[in-house]
Amino acid sequence: MSLSLLDLATCNSKLNKQEETNAYFNDAINAQNKMDQPTDEVLCKIYGGLANMAFDQKNYSKAIFNYRKALSLEKVSDDQKYALYINMANVLNLKGDFDESVEWLKKAKELEKIADVDNDHLLIRLNIEGEHYLLQNQYSKAIELLNQAINVANKEVYNDYFINTLDLMSTSQRAVVNKNGKIEINDIFRLEDLRRQQEKLKSQIIDQLNYKSLQVLLDTEIQNYHKEVKQSEIERERSTIIKIASSCIAIFFFTLLGITVYIKSKNAAYACKIRRVNDLLNE
DSSP: OHHHHHHHHHHHHHTTOHHHHHHHHHHHHHHHHTSSSOOHHHHHHHHHHHHHHHHHTTOHHHHHHHHHHHHTOSSOOHHHHHHHHHHHHHHHHHHTOHHHHHHHHHHHHHHHHHSOOOHHHHHHHHHHHHHHHHTTTOHHHHHHHHHHHHHHSOTTSOOHHHHHHHHHHHHHHHHHHHTTOOOOHHHHHHHHHHHHHHHHHHHHHHHHHOHHHHHHHHHHHHHHHHHHHHHHHHHHHHHHHHHHHHHHHHHHHHHHHHHHHHHHHHHHHHHHHHHHHHHHHHO
């Protein structure tokens, strides 16, 4: 239940529906707290989701607050810990708190020695660490780490994290040149080749999606939705008419019943008077 609410919160966050997002996050937390044994793993995902949302909104203080709440939980998987370590380092970088950022990067690298960290997460960590030195104008160290990231990345598939690597590397190279430093021409050419390759892979993905077919499907779904809405409105109106008609019939019935009772009572009274007159005449 909590994870479903978390998914709804995440979707609403992507749609910039802030009120709905907060409501679903709160419902997810409340659902966990009502359990006899709340699950640290699930609570960690919820607080991590809150932190990521705050990060996307550039509310770095709130992001750090929720990352710390997530990190305070004990029974959490290594995968979640690693993601929290590097996310914390990232937000601290952007706040300019480089000393604490280094400590979280160290924790992430220590975890790499004992846990199975996938290439995407390793690539993200190298990007964050590379940017850590780039933001402090330590361009040589940044380039060293970003070269490691390039070596780690799977270049046969389109990858947004790898695009970020190339952007950071390009920024670092320009910074070196601006400082009258030297960059090997082959390194520049290699970077551009990798970027073109990623753009080509992205185009292939777009072609494979077949947007025309997707548009037809989307139009069909929209038409079906409007039909359902229209049918729902018709049924609602029909239901309202039936309720009104039923009320009118009921009123008419009770009115008619009242008139009938009244007439019967009048007839009974009239008959009673006639009998009395007859009785008098007969006497």
